[in-house]
Amino acid sequence: MRTPFIAGNWKMYKTVAETVKYVKEFRALVKDVDGVEIVVAPPFTAVRAAAEAARNSNVGIAAQDLHWEREGAFTGEVSGAMIREAGAEYVIVGHSERRTLFGESDASVNRKIAAACAAGLCPIVCIGETFDQRERQETFDVLDRQIKQGLDGLTSDRMAQLVVAYEPVWAIGTGRNATPEQAAEAHAHIRRRLRQWFGPDAAELCHVIYGGSVKPDNITSLMSQPEVDGALVGGASLDVRSFLEIVTKGRDARLR
Numbered sequence: 001m002r003t004p005f006i007a008g009n010w011k012m013y014k015t016v017a018e019t020v021k022y023v024k025e026f027r028a029l030v031k032d033v034d035g036v037e038i039v040v041a042p043p044f045t046a047v048r049a050a051a052e053a054a055r056n057s058n059v060g061i062a063a064q065d066l067h068w069e070r071e072g073a074f075t076g077e078v079s080g081a082m083i084r085e086a087g088a089e090y091v092i093v094g095h096s097e098r099r100t101l102f103g104e105s106d107a108s109v110n111r112k113i114a115a116a117c118a119a120g121l122c123p124i125v126c127i128g129e130t131f132d133q134r135e136r137q138e139t140f141d142v143l144d145r146q147i148k149q150g151l152d153g154l155t156s157d158r159m160a161q162l163v164v165a166y167e168p169v170w171a172i173g174t175g176r177n178a179t180p181e182q183a184a185e186a187h188a189h190i191r192r193r194l195r196q197w198f199g200p201d202a203a204e205l206c207h208v209i210y211g212g213s214v215k216p217d218n219i220t221s222l223m224s225q226p227e228v229d230g231a232l233v234g235g236a237s238l239d240v241r242s243f244l245e246i247v248t249k250g251r252d253a254r255l256r
């Protein structure tokens with residue numbers, strides 16, 4: 001069985017000082033919480049401080065993006081090796097905010113996944129449809145394209161270690177989460193495609209988590225769906241107590 005995976009995406013929130021305070025408090029609260037992988041993703045500037053504050057704890061650290069080259073003349077960019085050196089073990093790739101606000105494409109997502117794996121980082125790859133695409137019944141087509149082009153060329157071994165985050169764009173930061181049934185349907189579709197394109201073993205091991213307005217009061221119903229392996233939490237991960245509640249309720253929902 002896949003261990004539940006719950007990650008907090010802080011986006012452009014928290015200074016180094018705020019990050020250290022959060023991680024110190026949070027690690028003490030989750031030290032006896034087992035049976036769940038816990039990750040937080042601070043902004044680049046706070047990755048090292050977060051990793052140091054989380055050392056020898058059960059809290060992993062992610063960056064929120066990376067560049068696909070190891071180094072070079074790419075002003076403003078940060079490479080996978082740099083992120084790994086700073087102490088992160090995970091990196092979010094292809095978040096919808098990066099796709100819509102910063103021109104990220106399935107082709108760049110593909111290169112970034114390869115770069116993350118080469119740097120020894122575990123990619124958390126975000127996919128999901130917009131409201132209009134769902135209204136036009138294009139959800140599965142969009143997911144297929146994002147999986148096919150984004151994950152193209154990945155070996156089954158790498159695929160097995162990947163985390164895929166299904167994040168319907170219309171649910172992100174809107175307070176309007178997908179219903180457990182909508183999430184289950186999309187997750188089942190994603191897993192079906194992974195099985196088809198990467199084989200049953202890789203598809204069985206790969207985590208497919210849900211993101212989009214996850215809160216303490218909806219995590220239990222979402223994670224009661226056997227296809228939902230965890231959550232990528234934005235706004236509700238910024239507060240220690242609220243993220244703790246999501247982590248413990250999410251874990252408990254899967255243990256039942």
Ligand code: PGA
Nearest residue numbers: 172173212213233234235
């Ligand atoms: P949200 O963000 O939980 O604030 O909707 C989720 C995400 O962007 O990963």
